[in-house]
Amino acid sequence: MKKRKKKNYRRIKKVHFVGTLISLAIVIAIMYGVLAGFVQIVRSYIVESKLSEEYRDFSYLVSLYEQGVNPDDPYLIFDKKDYAYIVKDKDGKVIHKHGEITFDESEEPFQIFFNDMMTVKIHAYFDNENNHFRLREDYVIPDLSIDEYFTLMGDSINIGVENSGVPPEMVTNYDPEGIVTVYGNGLNEKMVSLPLWMTVETEDGSARFIFKAYMNVIVTEYVMFLGIITIVCILFAVVLIITLINAISSFINQNRTKKLFLTDMVTKDRSWISFIMRGEQILRKGSSKKKTFAVVNLQFVKYRNYCMCHSLAEGEKLLREVNKVVVSKLNKGELCAHATNSNFALLLSWDDKDKVKMRLLELIRELEKIDSNHNFSFQAGVDPINVRFNVKGKAIKREDIDLESEYNNAVTARISIGSDESGVAFFDDKLIADQKWIDAVEERQQAGVSREEFKVYYQPKYDPKTDELRGAEALIRWQSPELGFVPPGRFIPIFEENGFITEIDHYMISHVARDQKKWLDEGLKCVPVSVNVSRAHFVEKDLAEQIRDMVDKEGCPHEYVEIELTESAFFDDKKAIIDTINKLKAYGFSVSMDDFGSGYSSLNSLKDMPLDVLKLDAEFFRGDKTGNRGEIVVSEAIKLAKCLDMRIVAEGVEIRDQADFLANHDCDMIQGYIYSKPVTRDEYVEKMKVGKQEKLDQVN
DSSP states (O other): OHHHHHHHHHHHHSOOOHHHHHHHHHHHHHHHHHHHHHHHHHHHHHHHHHHHHHHHHHHHHHHHHHHTSSSSOTTHHHHHTTOOEEEEETTSOEEEEESOOOSOTTSOOEEEEEESSSEEEEEEEEOOSTTOEEEOGGGOEEEEOHHHHGGGGSSSOEEEHHHHOOOGGGEEEEOTTOEEEEOBTTTTBOEEEEEEEEEEEOTTSSEEEEEEEEEEEEHHHHHHHHHHHHHHHHHHHHHHHHHHHHHHHHHHHHHHHHHHHHBOTTTSSBOHHHHHHHHHHHHHSGGGTTOOEEEEEEEEETHHHHHHHSOHHHHHHHHHHHHHHHHHTOOTTOEEEEEETTEEEEEEEOSOHHHHHHHHHHHHHHHHTSSTTSOOEEEEEEEEEOOEEOTTSOEEOOTTOOHHHHHHHHHHHHHTTOSSSOEEEEOOHHHHHHHHHHHHHHHHHHHHHHTTOEEEEEEEEEOTTTOBEEEEEEEEEEEETTTEEEOHHHHHHHHHHHTTHHHHHHHHHHHHHHHHHHHHHTTOOOOOEEEEOOGGGGGOTTHHHHHHHHHHHHTOOGGGEEEEEEGGGGGSOHHHHHHHHHHHHHTTOEEEEEEETSSSOHHHHHHHOOOSEEEEOGGGTTTOSSSSHHHHHHHHHHHHHHHTTOEEEEESOOOHHHHHHHHHTTOOEEESTTTOOOBOHHHHHHHHHHOBOOOOSSOO
């Protein structure tokens, strides 16, 4: 997962213009192919339609020559047609020629293809007699140069009468300046002839004829051809321009997207993604392998309070000032980025621990004075990134560095500061050990459930007046083959943090219901057992149905399972919690509030929550030096609960005087070491069988 994330980070940095260039190249190639194909089709049409007839005629004469039709003068059949031609033997020696030879035999010939029943490839030469165009037979006009040829594109072919040699009947327009307009063949079509020299070989290869042919092109056809080519070229240019515009637009949009990802929206400076990408790039460099770095989590303490007192806009403005101050203190090659709400991530060079600490404290002192009207606090957690060595003691590159993980270590170090005062803390061996413990617990948590390594302990609840067993609370312990006996304080906070606590809730409810069902079947006098359900569970709308189904699956009557909530749960979604409590009560479960008095909204909770049992926190009795105030609060709390038709359980009771006081004030049950510590399942069974338990005079 981390590798995929880093790969995505790197992709953001790159502007992928290659795909656009490939698309552009494909479009150009397609358009070029279309244009070339069209030109080839038109060219083939012109060549085949204009030259093929003369080529076939001359080829026919060559075949007659081979048959010896006129043995006395074998070239007579060519001369009568008035062809200009040259004949060579198989060695290339000229054996006959007729007319003026106007091509350069030393030049490389080009090829012409005729498509008939089969493709015929012949060699041809350009006529180089002044590179002129001519009109033949009906279309007799004097030689025209290339420049004069384009005059043919106009309305008429303008030539001098005295040089035209045009029969009078073909002259349809004549003016005193001697200009004529020539129409060919009586069809009012202007034509141009292009002379070419083409080769025809005898079948036995003994002779090769090179004759002069004329490619006659009607001017309007040529103009049409040029017009079509022009239109196609314009279309090609339009498509090319549109494609280029799209490519440029795509490039601009990709740059904008990259800037969006790499720029923080609050500080308008380096973003968290940019910090990770650039930071890992720095750490992986070969030139950095011998350097130690420090990853820092810098937190603006109570930033949320500042925003509440002022505004979010003012808070963001202050964050920009903090970023500005921090960046101004960075050295070359160091980084700073706004990471989360009130946190900044820093990558600093490391001299030694004391120097880094001193540098951060100086930075914090300057940040504390960023607004003279307020007293701010800033805390920094530091995780050193040390030099890595191979087995030979040589420094190696940090190829697999995970900067995000290192930053999390810095956050862990910062959290260890505890108070709201400014300070600096380092991720040290103890924190590393704590992290290893967390990893060890998380690696084994699922197996612990599957193998039922978690054990249910029961702490009885007794009536302080009669000392009779009235209830119990289910508590969890972990007997792990690898970790040994683990008390709840060592793993419950981890489960609450990673969300596994909900599976532990299921585990405990199912096991308690199973035990209760078994004991009822054995004829034991069972009492309700309370099971803690974490606040994380109350986000589920069907929690009441889940609990009902788990208890029903074990076959236990609902009145023997009590659902216990901590007071802190009531500070979440109050409506959802009330709905769940009402459903549980409708299904026949009792619901209790644990740790009453440890929070700050207890009375308000009692007003809104339809609870059955109230558990008084032991802190009511601790720290009361006068001995009166705590007792007043407890006695009044009991009265209040009675008025609200709730039962009272006092937990954590360890002193005989406290137990007697509670009995005198109608407390329903006491849970504490004064009666019993949490015991194993088998020990609890024995206590159920006895039913009563005398108070201890002294808790050991």
